[in-house]
Amino acid sequence: MKLAQTYKALGDPVRLKMVQRLSENPTYTLGSLSKGLGVTRQGARKHLMMLEEAKLVRLVPEGRETKVLLNKASLTKAKSFIAELERQWETRLEALRDFTEQ
């Protein structure tokens, strides 16, 4: 799974709201998660499919409902990507300083 796919999946207000809700409360179902987002149930379903494709959530059928589970590992990966970029810049700036001060 590519990081770019994670970013793309999170790069939308509706999907980000879904992920935020899930991180606050792990008991959402497809039905309850789709409410109050300002999109139709069908639209919400499309957004969820994108999150599932990016492995950010898992959809688990349970009786007549479908539970939506957040995959925290994918989120952590996205977070460590930014941390890694920050670390790279620190190293580069130090190298720039060392070179310029020679």
Place this chain on the structure above:
Amino acid sequence: MDPASQDVIQKEIIISAPAERVYSAITDPEKIVAWFPNEVEGSLAVGERPILSFGADGKTQLYIVDARPHEYFAYRWVPGSQHFMGDVLTVPNTLVEFFITEEAEGTKVVLKESGFASLPSPHKEESLKDNNGGWEFMMGRLGKLFAAN
């Protein structure tokens, strides 16, 4: 765009050398290889699309946005990826800026890497091209999302 979604990474360092020397180290292809890529193919002049090589880590093609002697240099690239070849303006990218100022304690270099200001089109899924706004939105919000957890 929400101004809060602009800044993503910002770092600074103080260098005991004149601003002119620092600017040259960043913008001269023969000097930048001493501290950043292993090799530069092409020119670092404004509007050019040089390729930075990082040895085994691959290559990435930039777009040089702006260069103002001794104070500012900016380019766009695909962040964190060192194997992007092509027109970076057609894919989600970040703006990398170097601000150089002379302060009492030395020359200050502020590095800022930020998202791309573009009209977001979050409902198009066909191509990455349509997601510049989404990329920026996400980059800006990610920190808050994790801070909340």
